[in-house]
Amino acid sequence: MLEARDLIDLLARRHGPQQWWPAESPFEVMVGAMLVQRTTWTNAARAIEHLRAQRLLEAAALRRVRPEALAELIRPAGFYRQKAPRLIALAEFVDRAGGMERLAVLDTEGLRSLLLDLPGIGEETADAILLYAFDRPVVVDDAYARRIIGRITGVRGDGQAVRAFASLLVEDADVVALNELHALIVAHAKDVCRAAPICQRCSLRHACRHAAPTDSFV
DNA sequence: CACCAGGGTGGTT
């Protein structure tokens, strides 16, 4: 059985240090997690810099912005009409809770369910926020992880086997390693699949685990 | 020009 450390070392040797998440505060991580949905990081970063210039990377300030004005600021990140009100709801949630420090006291599962209750935060974004904003040991369950771990374990189909492997990873790797793992999985998935053919079954190139392995690893 | 990016939601089968 592949150990967590082996998987992380293997990926690290190939792709080098990733150093996620680029942000100056935990709240900025949350905002970035929302903005980067279905968008490249460079576009999300542009939106974040607009917010920084307007001093809106704080919950107390962000919750008071008009949705229309916010939408214009975050336009480069795409889906700005839906992301604007969602960001305001997020800022309102954090501010009402008394700030990020107050939320950081909660246990991981409690925090997760609170995050999932917010509009625009699903499983994957909640995982990313728990890992990169609150330093919780979490394996982000995204399409890339499902594909790569699915191939490693040889299990295809329901995401339960992936969940099981993820729980093993969590048991045997620290937060710093898991932090690097998600970034490495994303880097590896992009790299390996760039040259891969489009899957005949689901007509996807990147986020698919049907296609045959394209190199010695996945 | 087609395809894709560090998804979520609401609806249907």
Place this chain on the structure above:
DNA sequence: AACCACCATGGT
């Protein structure tokens, strides 16, 4: 549970 259409800009 799996699948679908929709949201929308910028890069390659």
